[in-house]
Amino acid sequence: MSLRIVVCVKYVxxxxxxxxxxxxxxxxxxxxxxxLSELDEYxxxxxxxxxxxxxxxxxxxxxxxxxxxxxxxxxxLSMGADKAVHVEDDDLHGTDVMGTSLVLAKAIEKTGxxxxxxxxxxxxxxxxxxxxxxxxxxxxxxxxxxxxVSVEEGxxxxxxxxxxxxxxxxxxxxxxxxxxxxxxxxxxPSFKGIMAAKKKPVESLDLSDLGIEAEEVGLEGAWSxxxxxxxxxxxxxxxxxxxxxxxxxxxxxxxxxxxxI
Amino acid sequence: MAEVLVYVDHVDGAVRKPxxxxxxxxxxxxxxxxxxxxxxxxxTAATLAEHGAVKILTADAPEFADYLVVPKVDALQAAYEAxxxxxxxxxxxxxxxxxxxxxxxxxxxxxxxxxxxxxVDLEAGDGGPVATQSAFAAAFTTRSxxxxxxxxxxxxxxxAPVEAAPAxxxxxxxxxxxxxxxxxxxxxxxxxxxxxxxxxxxxxAIVVSGGRGVNGAENFSVIEALADSLGAAVGASRAxxxxxxxxxxxxxxxTGKSVSPQLYIASGISGAIQxxxxxxxxKTIVAVNKDPEAxxxxxxxxxxxxxxxxxxxxxxxxxxARKG
Numbered sequence: 001m002s003l004r005i006v007v008c009v010k011y012v013x014x015x016x017x018x019x020x021x022x023x024x025x026x027x028x029x030x031x032x033x034x035x036l037s038e039l040d041e042y043x044x045x046x047x048x049x050x051x052x053x054x055x056x057x058x059x060x061x062x063x064x065x066x067x068x069x070x071x072x073x074x075x076x077l078s079m080g081a082d083k084a085v086h087v088e089d090d091d092l093h094g095t096d097v098m099g100t101s102l103v104l105a106k107a108i109e110k111t112g113x114x115x116x117x118x119x120x121x122x123x124x125x126x127x128x129x130x131x132x133x134x135x136x137x138x139x140x141x142x143x144x145x146x147x148x149v150s151v152e153e154g155x156x157x158x159x160x161x162x163x164x165x166x167x168x169x170x171x172x173x174x175x176x177x178x179x180x181x182x183x184x185x186x187x188x189p190s191f192k193g194i195m196a197a198k199k200k201p202v203e204s205l206d207l208s209d210l211g212i213e214a215e216e217v218g219l220e221g222a223w224s225x226x227x228x229x230x231x232x233x234x235x236x237x238x239x240x241x242x243x244x245x246x247x248x249x250x251x252x253x254x255x256x257x258x259x260x261i
Numbered sequence: 262m263a264e265v266l267v268y269v270d271h272v273d274g275a276v277r278k279p280x281x282x283x284x285x286x287x288x289x290x291x292x293x294x295x296x297x298x299x300x301x302x303x304x305t306a307a308t309l310a311e312h313g314a315v316k317i318l319t320a321d322a323p324e325f326a327d328y329l330v331v332p333k334v335d336a337l338q339a340a341y342e343a344x345x346x347x348x349x350x351x352x353x354x355x356x357x358x359x360x361x362x363x364x365x366x367x368x369x370x371x372x373x374x375x376x377x378x379x380x381v382d383l384e385a386g387d388g389g390p391v392a393t394q395s396a397f398a399a400a401f402t403t404r405s406x407x408x409x410x411x412x413x414x415x416x417x418x419x420x421a422p423v424e425a426a427p428a429x430x431x432x433x434x435x436x437x438x439x440x441x442x443x444x445x446x447x448x449x450x451x452x453x454x455x456x457x458x459x460x461x462x463x464x465x466a467i468v469v470s471g472g473r474g475v476n477g478a479e480n481f482s483v484i485e486a487l488a489d490s491l492g493a494a495v496g497a498s499r500a501x502x503x504x505x506x507x508x509x510x511x512x513x514x515x516t517g518k519s520v521s522p523q524l525y526i527a528s529g530i531s532g533a534i535q536x537x538x539x540x541x542x543x544k545t546i547v548a549v550n551k552d553p554e555a556x557x558x559x560x561x562x563x564x565x566x567x568x569x570x571x572x573x574x575x576x577x578x579x580x581x582a583r584k585g
Contacts, residue, residue: 015515015534019397039516097366098375123515124397127378128359129366132330136367141445142330145359147509157449160329161510163358163461164272165453169329171446181516182509223375223409227391229401235546235560240553243567248575251547252583254563258545260467260491260524261583 002056003151006113007047008104008134009040009061009076011069012124019124024219025226026094027124029066036072039119041186044076046179047117048187050151058082060111064092064103070202077197078189084202085111091207094219101130103217105137106210115156118178120145131178141171147182263291263351266344268337268364269309269317270356274301276308278464279356279418284312286383286421290390291351293428294318296340296435298333299325303432310430312423318343318435329446330360334367336437341372341411343435350411352390354383357415365415374410381420381521381542390414398515398538418463419521454510462494462511467524468543470496470513471506472536474529474550474569478506483573484528490580496520496540498530514539528569532557549573 013019017032036044044061051057061076063069064087073084087107095103108116116138121128135142143149146158146169156175160167161182189197207214215221241250255261265287270277280295287293295314297305302319309317318340324332337353344350355365357379369376380392390412394403407413462468469491471484481495488495497507499514513520515538525543530536532548532555540546541560548557553566565572 015398015538019400021396021401021403025403096375098370101370120516126515127362127366129362129376129378132363132366133370136334136370139442141442142363143446144329144363162360163454163510165451167329167451168449169446170449175446223369223373223407224377224405225408226403226405229396229403232395232400232402232541235541235562238546238558238560238562238564240558240561240564240566242553243565243572245571246575247549247565247567247572248577249579251549251563251565251572251576252579255524255547255580256583258524260545261580 002058003051003054003115004113005047005051005057005059005115005117006108006111007043007059007061007076007081007117008130009044009063009072010037010122011035011063011065011072012037012122015123021229024094025229026219029068034068034071036075037119037123039121039123039181042179042181042183043117043119044079044081045186046149046183048080049184050115050149054151060085062104062107062111063087064100073202074197075189077200078194079187080193083200085205086202087205087210089206091214091218094222095217096222096224097125097127097130097133098223099217099221101133101137103210103212105134106212107205108134108138110210114173115151116176118176120178120180131176135176138176141175143169143171143175144178146177146179149177149179149183263349264344264347265291265293265351266340266353267293267295267314268353268355268361269295269297269305270358270361271297271301271305274304276305277356278423279416281308281312281423282418282421283354283356283416284309284314285424286416287354288313288426289383290385294344296337298336306430306432310428311425313426313428314430315428317430317432319432320435320437322437324439324443327448328444329448330363330367331445332439332443333364334371335439335443336435337364337368338371339437340435341368345411352412352414355413355415357417362415365413369413372410374413375407376413377405377407378415380414380416383414383416395542398534399541417519417521459488460492460494462496462513462518463520465494465520465522467491467493467526468496468513468520468522469493469526469528470498470530471501471528472498472530473500475501475506476529481507483570487526487573487577490577490584498536527557528573530557531555532560
């Protein structure tokens with residue numbers, strides 16, 4: 001039987017743009033161009049590599065988000081994923097990680113899976129906890145933050161580089177896997193891939209398709225709330241000197257004045 | 262008085278500094294009850310009591326080391342249930358390490374509570390604890406709270422001072438029954454990171470980082486020498502790490518570590534958004550870069566436009582001379 005891989009991806013505001021909050025304190029997604037989260041490209045790449053090694057595999061990319069989020073799916077399809085699932089519903093606006101993970105878990109179960117692949121974090125919220133929550137919700141092993149990953153004979157193996165040690169992990173499928181930006185550079189879509197992606201199926205689902213009530217998601221259904229957001233005051237302009245041969249000594253003088261030496 | 266559960270990050274009984282900072286924050290909300298798991302758990306008690314823990318719940322079992330994350334979630338949940346039986350549990354605080362965040366998140370789902378990650382400050386509020394967070398590469402500061410269940414909050418290193426606050430620190434054994442999912446992910450082998458003898462990057466008071474301008478692995482000795490003269494940790498930009506010049510565990514930035522030291526010295530780092538995200542909350546920022554247009558100079562308190570191979574060794578020598 002072919003290996004079913006579901007890659008969870010997120011459509012995020014470009015980190016190089018002027019990101020800010022909307023009036024309701026959710027992430028503003030209108031004024032900054034969106035794209036497939038860079039960190040999710042690593043997950044798509046590892047899915048493609050696992051599929052290449054497998055004796056038959058099918059890669060589904062899954063996202064939860066507004067209409068524009070289709071761009072993220074198209075990018076993943078053009079990299080080589082086989083099909084896409086887009087969960088879109090007006091009631092999803094403002095959903096927190098708990099609601100998003102609920103929606104993803106239901107959509108993953110509906111799609112069917114052996115491996116769920118995620119990036120290490122999104123580049124907008126940057127919580128980095130969604131894969132662990134998905135594993136909890138799906139009741140399958142969590143094999144997360146891998147810098148190296150392989151799937152063989154129903155087992156996922158990988159290396160997790162932690163703060164104090166590197167660990168080799170192993171779990172039986174099905175499992176939730178997340179990969180870091182150290183797992184291997186993501187490929188660029190080829191022209192052929194971009195053309196092929198236009199013909200690949202994108203299934204649209206809404207909350208009722210997944211048996212989720214509107215109250216369980218959205219800003220009202222969130223389990224945490226942002227009360228205020230303020231732009232960090234610009235740092236006051238510092239002193240800049242040009243090194244004329246004494247730059248290091250001048251810097252030492254400054255550091256001594258600040259009591260660092 | 263309300264109680265606050267504090268998850269203890271320790272290595273064989275040696276409590277890591279962020280946990281002591283957590284105790285400072287916990288005391289603003291209630292009486293800290295510490296939860297220490299694994300080898301050396303009981304040895305944490307004296308330090309934790311000295312910093313305000315009224316009680317220390319401990320458990321040790323091979324599962325904590327042999328399987329990933331879930332056994333610790335089972336144990337923290339047992340501690341949560343024991344502590345909340347009294348009816349006055351105000352929050353669960355966990356250090357914002359990669360593992361800490363995963364433990365906290367899974368606990369939050371299980372107990373039906375909201376979660377806030379990577380708080381940089383925490384104070385008591387009318388509707389429960391209020392957390393301060395940095396957003397969008399630290400361009401914004403938000404204040405948030407959990408609106409459902411017992412707040413679960415993970416807190417970044419360097420978010421509060423370590424304060425002595427002697428408390429009873431009674432040690433109690435925590436009874437943990439592991440669920441069937443606890444052994445799902447086996448840790449087949451573990452290679453401890455070699456100690457550099459320098460402070461931990463996220464905990465250090467001073468961080469000295471090198472970037473593309475360092476131009477080679479062998480040249481990082483210039484950065485290390487400056488770090489050692491100041492007793493600092495060494496960081497690296499993504500460009501330097503991607504080039505293979507310095508280990509990824511030292512990467513500062515969006516996809517690496519986020520640091521907030523008293524002093525951050527950037528050498529040969531242009532200051533792209535990816536890097537700024539990990540360091541711009543530092544108290545004092547200093548940069549050396551040969552490009553006067555480098556964006557890093559927009560952030561600095563003091564900057565030197567010049568060749569780092571001239572400026573940094575001169576700085577190192579001057580520091581050594583001044584320190585005698």
